[in-house]
Amino acid sequence: MKILIIQQKMIGDVLTSSILFEALRLKYPKGQLDYLINEHTVAVVENNPNIDNFLLFTKEAELSKAKLLKLARSVGNRKYDIVVDVYSKLSSNLISLFSGAKTRISYHKYYTSLFYHYNIKREKNNNGKAGLAIVNRMQLLGPLGIETTFIKPKIYLTExxxxxSKHFLENHQIDFSKSLYMISVLGSGGKKTYPFSYMAEVIDTLVKETSGQILFNYIPKQETEAKTIFDLCKPETxxxxxxxxxxxxxxxFLAITYHCDALIGNEGGAINMAKALNIKTFAIYSPWIDKATWNLFENDNNVSVHLKDFKPELYTKPEKKFKNEAAELYKKFKPQLFTNKLKAFLK
Structure with missing residues (x-):
């Protein structure tokens, strides 16, 4: 049995969809399970023992119809029995069709019956704690006789x-007898980044409550923005x-985060990766993101806050409809709204 899972897009999506491989491996212990993902996301699923091969969706394939067609044909040459398309956009529709797989599964859209044998309707409400991102992905395996279950995404680091990473931290004077926190200071874009001055207040509270050591999660090109948040923090912080x-x-980053007591900050890929490392998380959602989808496995160790939790009267339409109003809504999402919840989490 040869099975291909398609999940283009961002790191968080790729990590979350990796749960399908654990379920598939139980059903098909000797099957070939392959993953088609964007090339920049491989690191988050590297060393996953349930994935046999990676097929990479390159920048060239994204920008060139000819390159995309070449990729689709190469997938067809691999003769997959089953294709599960989690991405379900035009490029993955084409790849799925060219695969020639006798069983093709994806989410329901008005046109998807042209490409897939099974078109699964997404759940819109979730009464459990797994998050709709988990629930809806697991539904895709229903046609294969795999019952919905709640598998947590996992990241596999080597010894x-x-x-x-531990030696690296020790060499930089990190004291493992004291608490250590990773801060997701920046989101994936301006509309997913908590206001800098508010984030500084959150970090001030963290240090005041714990006297903990603080690390910032950023990449070199984001240093200026991260430094702005640093400068807004109190001198003692x-x-x-x-x-x-x-x-x-x-x-x-993953190996360093492994040694932290918690990751706190903007909801996004960093939060999902910390959860997959079994690190405690405190996530601050952007006002326009649907919390029900991404609050994966919420419990005392994984806490999240959303403006809608505190000011539900502002939400007269679905969260995604507020994307262009994110800046104004963020102003209303002051740290004081959730300070007590943050303190309880830290305790």
Whole structure:
């Protein structure tokens, strides 16, 4: 049995969809399970024992119809029995069709019956704690006789990565007898980034409550923005921030985060990765993001806050409809609204 899962897009999506491989491996222990993903997301699923091969959706394929067609034909040459398309956009529709697989599964859209044998309607309400992102992905395996279950995404670090990152932190004067926190100071874009001055207040509260050591999650090109948040923190807080201690690659970030007591900050890929490492998380949602979809496995160790939790009267339409109003809504999402919840989490 040869099975291909397609999940283009961002790191968080790729990590979350990796749960399908654990379920498929139980059903098909000797099957070939392959994953088609964007090339920049491989690090988050590297070393996953349930994935046999990676097929990469390159920038060239994204920009060139000819390259996309070449990729689709190469998938067809692999003779997959089953294709599960989690991405379900035009490029993956084409790849699925060219695969020639006898069983093709994706989400329901008005036109998807042209490409897939099974078109699964997404759940819109979730009464459990797994999050709709988990629930809807697991539904895609229903046609294969795999019952819906709640599998947590997992990240697989090597012992060498864990050891190397610990030495790196020790060499930068991190004291493992004290608490250590990773801060997701920046979101994936301006509309998913908590206002800088508000984030500084959150970090001030964190240090005041715990006297903990603080690391910032950012990449070199974001240093100016991260430094702005650092400068907005109180002087006594700045003393606890190890600003220049960060991972220069995604795997390095993951290995460093493994040693932290919690990851706190903007909801997004970093939060999902921390959960997959079994690190406690406190997520601050953008006002236009649907919390019901991405509050994966919410419990005392994984806490999240959303403006809608505190000011539901503002939401006269679905969250996504407020995307262009994110800046104005963020102004209303003051840290004081959730300070007590943050303190309870820290305790």
């Amino acid at each position: 060498e990565e864990i050891s190397t 700045q003393k606890n921030i190890y600003f220049h201690v960060f991972g220069k690659s995604l795997r390095e």
